[in-house]
Amino acid sequence: MEVWYSSTRNGGIRIKASEAILKGLSEDGGLFVPDHIPELEKSFQELAGMSYQETAYEVMKLYLTDFTKEELESCISSAYDSKFDTEEIAPLVHADGAYFLELFHGSTIAFKDMALSILPYLMTVSAKKNKVKNEIVILTATSGDTGKAALAGFAGVEGTKIIVFYPKNGVSPIQERQMVTQKGENTYVVGIHGNFDDAQTGVKKIFADKELEERMNRQGYQFSSANSINIGRLVPQIVYYVYAYARLLERGEIREGDKINVVVPTGNFGNILAAFYAKNMGVPIGRLICASNENKVLYDFFRTGEYDRNREFVLTSSPSMDILISSNLERLVYRIAGNDPEKTADFMKALGGEGRYEITGEMREMLGDFYGGYASEEETGETIRELQKKAGYVVDTHTAVAACVYRKYVEETGDRTPSVIASTASPFKFTRSVMDAIAPVAASGDAGQCDAATDFELVDELAALAGKKVPGAIEEIRTAPVVHDHVCGKDEMRRTVEEFLGLQG
Numbered sequence: 001m002e003v004w005y006s007s008t009r010n011g012g013i014r015i016k017a018s019e020a021i022l023k024g025l026s027e028d029g030g031l032f033v034p035d036h037i038p039e040l041e042k043s044f045q046e047l048a049g050m051s052y053q054e055t056a057y058e059v060m061k062l063y064l065t066d067f068t069k070e071e072l073e074s075c076i077s078s079a080y081d082s083k084f085d086t087e088e089i090a091p092l093v094h095a096d097g098a099y100f101l102e103l104f105h106g107s108t109i110a111f112k113d114m115a116l117s118i119l120p121y122l123m124t125v126s127a128k129k130n131k132v133k134n135e136i137v138i139l140t141a142t143s144g145d146t147g148k149a150a151l152a153g154f155a156g157v158e159g160t161k162i163i164v165f166y167p168k169n170g171v172s173p174i175q176e177r178q179m180v181t182q183k184g185e186n187t188y189v190v191g192i193h194g195n196f197d198d199a200q201t202g203v204k205k206i207f208a209d210k211e212l213e214e215r216m217n218r219q220g221y222q223f224s225s226a227n228s229i230n231i232g233r234l235v236p237q238i239v240y241y242v243y244a245y246a247r248l249l250e251r252g253e254i255r256e257g258d259k260i261n262v263v264v265p266t267g268n269f270g271n272i273l274a275a276f277y278a279k280n281m282g283v284p285i286g287r288l289i290c291a292s293n294e295n296k297v298l299y300d301f302f303r304t305g306e307y308d309r310n311r312e313f314v315l316t317s318s319p320s321m322d323i324l325i326s327s328n329l330e331r332l333v334y335r336i337a338g339n340d341p342e343k344t345a346d347f348m349k350a351l352g353g354e355g356r357y358e359i360t361g362e363m364r365e366m367l368g369d370f371y372g373g374y375a376s377e378e379e380t381g382e383t384i385r386e387l388q389k390k391a392g393y394v395v396d397t398h399t400a401v402a403a404c405v406y407r408k409y410v411e412e413t414g415d416r417t418p419s420v421i422a423s424t425a426s427p428f429k430f431t432r433s434v435m436d437a438i439a440p441v442a443a444s445g446d447a448g449q450c451d452a453a454t455d456f457e458l459v460d461e462l463a464a465l466a467g468k469k470v471p472g473a474i475e476e477i478r479t480a481p482v483v484h485d486h487v488c489g490k491d492e493m494r495r496t497v498e499e500f501l502g503l504q505g
């Protein structure tokens with residue numbers, strides 16, 4: 001059955017998957033949502049015998065119904081290939097009573113690779129289908145992980161350019177090095193004098209600039225987004241929850257139909273929303289455990305029904321979850337509001353204005369599958385330390401937040417259902433914080449110096465401690481030449497884009 005996409009804020013919209021991927025965000029500010037959540041067509045016995053790529057096809061074909069079999073298979077095989085350092089693509093590792101679903105084996109060692117390695121192919125196929133002649137210019141603001149994953153995904157992809165803005169002094173030394181050493185003639189990286197919010201606001205302004213849009217169009221360009229609100233990022237993320245269940249079944253850890261719980265370290269609510277979609281497609285998932293760091297807006301939301309962003313923004317050791325507006329929550333709100341675009345638009349208007357909204361009691365009743373928890377900075381460090389000591393398993397800070405919340409959940413509820421924890425980054429990507437937890441002396445040895453050189457020394461110490469090889473993604477940037485050194489003021493972003501594209505005059 002064909003799946004159509006409408007906006008969470010406008011029920012009158014009805015477009016195909018390829019159009020939704022090209023647009024990214026609806027013009028009314030809403031997010032694209034499928035008109036129904038399709039059911040899996042294959043049994044889990046059948047899925048248990050499938051590779052990651054085959055599973056991806058079985059899941060994605062149900063959502064991207066205007067893609068042909070050949071188109072989709074070609075996107076999948078181009079994305080999930082030797083860029084990943086394991087054939088399994090998303091291995092499931094048993095440690096300390098839980099299953100860690102490692103989503104960090106792609107080219108930038110964070111889970112963003114799971115979707116951003118396929119998005120460029122989905123986008124170019126969508127452009128062809130819709131007879132788009134323009135070159136597509138991907139504009140991205142990043143606090144670290146998305147930028148590099150999007151750059152790696154779009155580098156060298158014909159018919160596209162990618163421009164990434166990051167806060168010059170707001171990312172880790174390793175994250176910055178990953179970006180400024182990015183090869184590819186169609187890639188542009190710019191540090192801005194400002195924070196992530198400035199970068200994000202600047203990008204949104206450029207998107208909304210009609211005059212620029214017309215000038216771009218005349219010269220054969222159009223903008224698109226690689227942001228996590230793009231349906232082309234959400235759909236590939238559903239795959240690994242189906243895959244994880246099938247693997248557990250294949251290994252005999254569960255029987256067909258047995259429930260599992262899923263624990264997800266959450267920022268923009270994209271990853272856990274994909275798990276929610278998987279559940280609604282027929283994966284026997286019991287609880288969806290939403291783990292936050294000290295920016296615990298979502299924890300408060302699940303506990304009280306009130307979403308309130310009016311609070312202090314805390315910088316934590318899990319920066320990819322430092323976020324007060326979880327964009328993808330809008331898709332869940334839309335669903336529990338009975339797929340009502342007017343109600344959803346009202347809530348989002350309140351969020352944009354007063355910065356808060358409260359859902360109804362009826363809507364709250366529909367959130368029973370969710371459990372919200374959070375971990376403090378101290379608890380996050382402790383969790384890294386304990387997992388290493390007890391199980392010899394080293395996790396990154398984001399995964400540690402999830403592991404900590406999972407432990408609290410079990411203590412509180414006594415629920416021993418087999419649980420899958422989404423492991424979202426390699427510990428090597430956040431070496432300094434991880435070393436702070438497991439070997440504080442080594443981490444502070446350089447008198448608090450924080451630069452790429454000392455971070456690379458820590459990388460070697462971490463490899464020795466964890467008994468792991470340093471990932472290729474880190475080795476690569478150790479010696480790679482810096483090829484991007486653009487820096488601009490936060491008010492110069494538009495001019496910088498015009499310069500890159502030769503739009504002057």
Ligand SMILES: *Cc1c(COP(=O)(O)O)cnc(C)c1O
Pocket residue numbers: 110111112145146228265266267268269270271272320321398424425
């Ligand atoms: C982006 C990110 C998250 C948060 O995922 P959302 O889909 O935004 O909830 C968690 N961990 C890491 C390492 C990330 O890069």
